[in-house]
Amino acid sequence: DGGITQSPKYLFRKEGQNVTLSCEQNLNHDAMYWYRQDPGQGLRLIYYSQIVNDFQKGDIAEGYSVSREKKESFPLTVTSAQKNPTAFYLCASSRNPASHQPQHFGDGTRLSIL
Amino acid sequence: QQQVKQSPQSLIVQKGGISIINCAYENTAFDYFPWYQQFPGKGPALLIAIRPDVSEKKEGRFTISFNKSAKQFSLHIMDSQPGDSATYFCAASRRGSTLGRLYFGRGTQLTVWP
Numbered sequence: 001d002g003g004i005t006q007s008p009k010y011l012f013r014k015e016g017q018n019v020t021l022s023c024e025q026n027l028n029h030d031a032m033y034w035y036r037q038d039p040g041q042g043l044r045l046i047y048y049s050q051i052v053n054d055f056q057k058g059d060i061a062e063g064y065s066v067s068r069e070k071k072e073s074f075p076l077t078v079t080s081a082q083k084n085p086t087a088f089y090l091c092a093s094s095r096n097p098a099s100h101q102p103q104h105f106g107d108g109t110r111l112s113i114l
Numbered sequence: 115q116q117q118v119k120q121s122p123q124s125l126i127v128q129k130g131g132i133s134i135i136n137c138a139y140e141n142t143a144f145d146y147f148p149w150y151q152q153f154p155g156k157g158p159a160l161l162i163a164i165r166p167d168v169s170e171k172k173e174g175r176f177t178i179s180f181n182k183s184a185k186q187f188s189l190h191i192m193d194s195q196p197g198d199s200a201t202y203f204c205a206a207s208r209r210g211s212t213l214g215r216l217y218f219g220r221g222t223q224l225t226v227w228p
Binding site for chain 2: 004031040043044045090092094096097098101104105106107108
């Protein structure tokens with residue numbers, strides 16, 4: 001079955017440490033997205049990418065970085081500059097966002113501070 | 115600035131009752147309004163969506179009502195069931211947005227009591 005796989009499901013970060021969240025999709029979608037979810041805050045866009053080797057900042061990109069070296073993969077790095085990283089992180093993809101094709105989400109990674 | 119405002123934040127309904135969640139927006143360029151359903155520990159999944167050329171869309175027990183002049187849209191869940199207990203997000207996107215950027219409401223946590 002096609003879908004989006006996020007790993008790990010749970011992740012713990014020490015102070016001053018960078019951590020990388022994995023997102024892989026086998027839906028052959030061009031566009032991919034990273035969201036951060038906090039209780040009562042909805043989904044806030046961190047980064048998005050339409051094609052390989054191209055990505056744009058969303059609303060809360062500070063303290064995060066991404067890469068898009070392959071169509072299937074869009075990893076997110078939470079850097080030590082992100083002072084409040086505890087949240088639920090969601091990756092999504094879409095076939096043709098310009099025609100409002102739906103976004104498909106993975107099951108998220110919950111990041112906590114040790 | 116919250117592009118899409120959603121209410122209520124939480125909702126408790128008895129089994130068999132009607133659940134109503136409301137959203138409002140300001141940007142008249144928005145032309146696609148999806149609703150997503152999220153169960154605990156999972157990513158959101160598209161539930162139903164509407165475009166502004168119709169005032170209502172129904173899929174089974176779920177109905178979107180859309181009021182273009184008031185810039186409001188709502189989700190109605192008829193004959194609510196305990197299995198409908200989840201968090202619901204409304205969203206909007208605008209034409210000309212090549213990345214299909216979705217602007218999400220803050221979510222409504224629905225609990226349906228048996």
